[in-house]
Amino acid sequence: MLTIHNLHAFYGKSHVLHGVSFNVQPGEIVALLGRNGSGRSTTAKAIMGLVDCQGSILWKARQFGGEIVGKKAYQIAHLGIGYVPENRDIFPKLTVHQNLLLGQKGNGKGSRWSFKDMYTMFPRLLERQHTEAGVLSGGEQQMLTLCRTLMGDPDLIIIDEPTEGLAPKIVELVGQYLQTLKARGISVLLIEQKLTIAMAISDRALVMGHGSIVFDGTPDSLRADSYIRKEWLEV
Numbered sequence: 001m002l003t004i005h006n007l008h009a010f011y012g013k014s015h016v017l018h019g020v021s022f023n024v025q026p027g028e029i030v031a032l033l034g035r036n037g038s039g040r041s042t043t044a045k046a047i048m049g050l051v052d053c054q055g056s057i058l059w060k061a062r063q064f065g066g067e068i069v070g071k072k073a074y075q076i077a078h079l080g081i082g083y084v085p086e087n088r089d090i091f092p093k094l095t096v097h098q099n100l101l102l103g104q105k106g107n108g109k110g111s112r113w114s115f116k117d118m119y120t121m122f123p124r125l126l127e128r129q130h131t132e133a134g135v136l137s138g139g140e141q142q143m144l145t146l147c148r149t150l151m152g153d154p155d156l157i158i159i160d161e162p163t164e165g166l167a168p169k170i171v172e173l174v175g176q177y178l179q180t181l182k183a184r185g186i187s188v189l190l191i192e193q194k195l196t197i198a199m200a201i202s203d204r205a206l207v208m209g210h211g212s213i214v215f216d217g218t219p220d221s222l223r224a225d226s227y228i229r230k231e232w233l234e235v
Helices: 040-047 073-077 096-103 115-121 123-127 139-150 169-183 195-201 219-224 225-234
Strands: 003-013 014-024 029-033 054-060 081-084 158-161 188-193 202-209 210-215
Touching: 003 040, 014 040, 014 054, 014 210, 029 040, 029 169, 029 195, 040 054, 040 081, 040 158, 040 188, 073 081, 073 096, 081 139, 096 115, 096 139, 096 195, 115 123, 115 169, 123 139, 139 158, 139 169, 169 188, 169 195, 195 219, 202 219, 202 225, 210 225, 219 225
Parallel strands: 029 188, 029 202, 081 158, 158 188
Antiparallel strands: 003 014, 003 054, 202 210
């Protein structure tokens, strides 16, 4: 579904990604792990056309030969890739319901997801649907951002640090949300620092270090690889 090959990314003259290669298959949850500064968020931004990059990013190549390097972020989103940034980016003066409405493509007809689905997954959003998003708690804003992205009916969602700063109960809800996506055939690229949740729900784990992929395998194989964990993950 998503195939990245020899990807390099830059912030001005700063060379951040150094030949990153990996893939995400349909209906797969892939955890992208690593310490802060390893290049995980830059990888997400490169996929979404938000940073300068070189290399190849193929999206659904068997269907329409989709090289997306060089495309604008809105074009990539309309091809079926959703992005939940680390800073959440809600519209603070709009209500919860209005934020969800803005996430829809077109009139929402034919989408796999409805407002009812969002409110069923996160009942707290139903209670707050007429509340301005800017007064929501951090956990509620994260729920809203996840659901707003889903309202665009993507086939792949890239989620950057969805559990950062959240209470354990909300972290559990986010984990359930990701499992719901997988059950409906949606692929997930999960950028996460909490190894416990990432290892529990992912089908495959990637580890980044110094802008490169240093490990690609199952969660079980990562658990068994003490060198990789000590060298690239543990503080």
